[in-house]
Amino acid sequence: xxxxxxxxxxxxxxxxxxxxxxxxxxxxxxxxxxxxxxxxxxxxxxxxxxxxxxxxxxxxxxxxxxxxxxxxxxxxxxxxxxxxxxxxxxxxxxxxxxxxxxxxxxxxxxxxxxxxxxxxxxxxxxxxxxxxxxxxxxxxxxxxxxxxxxxxxxxxxxxxxxxxxxxxxxxxxxxxxxxxxxxxxxxxxxxxxxxxxxxxxxxxxxxxxxxxxxxxxxxxxxxxxxxxxxxxxxxxxxxxxxxxxxxxxxxxxxxxxxxxxxxxxxxxxxxxxxxxxxxxxxxxxxxxxxxxxxxxxxxxxxxxxxxxxxxxxxxxxxxxxxxxxxxxxxxxxxxxxxxxxxxxxxxxxxxxxxxxxxxxxxxxxxxxxxxxxxxxxxxxxxxxxxxxx
Numbered sequence: 001x002x003x004x005x006x007x008x009x010x011x012x013x014x015x016x017x018x019x020x021x022x023x024x025x026x027x028x029x030x031x032x033x034x035x036x037x038x039x040x041x042x043x044x045x046x047x048x049x050x051x052x053x054x055x056x057x058x059x060x061x062x063x064x065x066x067x068x069x070x071x072x073x074x075x076x077x078x079x080x081x082x083x084x085x086x087x088x089x090x091x092x093x094x095x096x097x098x099x100x101x102x103x104x105x106x107x108x109x110x111x112x113x114x115x116x117x118x119x120x121x122x123x124x125x126x127x128x129x130x131x132x133x134x135x136x137x138x139x140x141x142x143x144x145x146x147x148x149x150x151x152x153x154x155x156x157x158x159x160x161x162x163x164x165x166x167x168x169x170x171x172x173x174x175x176x177x178x179x180x181x182x183x184x185x186x187x188x189x190x191x192x193x194x195x196x197x198x199x200x201x202x203x204x205x206x207x208x209x210x211x212x213x214x215x216x217x218x219x220x221x222x223x224x225x226x227x228x229x230x231x232x233x234x235x236x237x238x239x240x241x242x243x244x245x246x247x248x249x250x251x252x253x254x255x256x257x258x259x260x261x262x263x264x265x266x267x268x269x270x271x272x273x274x275x276x277x278x279x280x281x282x283x284x285x286x287x288x289x290x291x292x293x294x295x296x297x298x299x300x301x302x303x304x305x306x307x308x309x310x311x312x313x314x315x316x317x318x319x320x321x322x323x324x325x326x327x328x329x330x331x332x333x334x335x336x337x338x339x340x341x342x343x344x345x346x347x348x349x350x351x352x353x354x355x356x357x358x359x360x361x362x363x364x365x366x367x368x369x370x371x372x373x374x375x376x377x378x379x380x381x382x383x384x385x386x387x388x389x
Contacts, residue, residue: 004175006141006286010125011134023080026142029130030084035091035123036061041373042093055200057090057097063200064089067268068185068192074272075291076283077185084138085145085189092119094370095377096325103326105158107333108366111359117148118163119370125169127367129347134169141286143173145185148193150174165363177287184284187291195267198301201308203260206246207253211311214244225310229303230296239263263304270297328381329369335384336365343384344368 007022016025030036039058055063065086072082093116094100104114124135124143131137144150149161152170162170177183182190205211216222217235234240239259246252274292275284336343340361341352348368355361372380 004140007139009134009137009139010169010172011131011137013131013137021080022139023078023084023142026084026136026138027080027087029136029138030087030091030124033091033128033130033136035128035371036087038371038373039090039093041375042090042095042097055204057093060196060200061087061090064189064192064196067196067264068189071192071268071272072185072188075184075188075275075285075289077188077285078141081141081145081285082185082188082192084142085185086192088124088142088146089120089148089189089193090116091123092116092121092370094119095329095372095374099322099325100329100377103329104333104366104370107330108362111363111366112163112165113153114366114370115149115153115158115160117159117161118153118166119367120146121162121170122166122367123371125166127347127371140173140175141183141185143169144177144183144286145189147173147182147186148190150177150182150186151179163363165360181287182290183286184289184291185286191267191271191291191293194301194305195264198304198308199260199263199267201312202304203256205308205312206243206256207248208312211307213240213246216307217241217244226303226306229306230299231303234300234303263300267297267301270294328377331385332369332372332377332381333362333365336368337362339384340365 009022020028036058039061040056042057065083068082068086069079073079094104094114096103098116101114101116108114121143124138124146126133126135128135147161149159151160152162152164152167153160202211206213223231223235239255239262242255243252243259246256271291271293274294275289278292279289341349344352344364345368348364351367352361352364355364369377
């Protein structure tokens with residue numbers, strides 16, 4: 001078997017200057033991509049554009065990249081590879097976050113479903129405009145680092161990393177690796193993602209007034225919702241308990257930011273220390289090691305996610321808007337399928353004409369809808385359904 005080169009690209013490119021390394025180029029390609037810019041108007045927790053303070057997919061991705069880069073560097077990973085993974089990991093997410101992902105998965109069943117991570121690979125290797133037939137044409141190491149779920153869709157499985165028609169490039173980047181093997185950089189990115197959205201979603205929820213730490217501390221009924229989680233330990237943490245008095249003042253915001261940095265640092269340090277304890281202190285990268293996350297930190301991270309879900313994402317009164325989001329995307333796919341190829345962007349119209357069958361044509365329409373920002377999806381839906389009526 002030939003030796004697989006981590007810095008190899010799927011499509012050959014002319015030789016370039018040696019001032020920048022291949023992974024530095026990868027990072028620049030993601031930062032300058034259209035898909036990365038669109039993340040500024042895509043939902044993280046709150047619908048993008050509804051508040052100028054709260055996080056979007058763009059700010060989340062920058063935070064994931066920062067956490068991953070620091071953690072990866074401490075382990076010996078190439079810092080640019082983990083940075084690329086953090087910056088790129090959400091490029092495939094559609095409008096309206098995970099709610100939009102679920103809606104598109106339903107309508108995309110005839111072409112193999114929809115999954116944000118599989119869509120990320122598609123954006124990086126096919127849809128972004130950089131190299132003909134190869135998207136951004138990132139190196140093997142950088143693409144592999146973005147793969148949270150390095151397998152094709154399996155029966156009964158919701159999470160997967162590649163669609164069937166992207167199998168050639170997926171097989172290339174995974175050459176020589178088992179179906180359930182994740183490189184260390186992908187594991188670092190995955191934990192950085194968990195840390196970022198669990199801690200930051202709680203931060204945003206407290207800032208917005210949706211999470212009342214004082215009530216959580218004092219109301220037994222509220223605490224009962226988390227009876228199987230390590231809530232007592234979280235409530236006993238001075239950095240968290242002081243937030244019972246959060247009032248939005250400058251002093252209170254300092255306390256909130258202290259909780260965020262304290263908790264993020266603890267989660268990162270625990271994983272780095274546990275991994276070093278098992279694998280030693282030589283540089284670790286690619287398939288040299290697996291990231292070790294202590295059970296206590298994993299449980300605390302899951303608890304913060306559960307708090308954000310209960311008080312922010314599933315808060316009372318939001319379901320009508322969530323249902324409307326799903327309707328917007330479902331109807332967009334329907335009306336664009338009727339109007340294609342003329343109703344599609346100039347990028348997707350030719351792809352629709354070249355598609356071999358109905359499933360491939362549907363996939364192009366799904367690609368079109370998935371790339372839209374939240375405001376663009378709302379505007380397209382308003383205009384196209386008005387014409388339809």
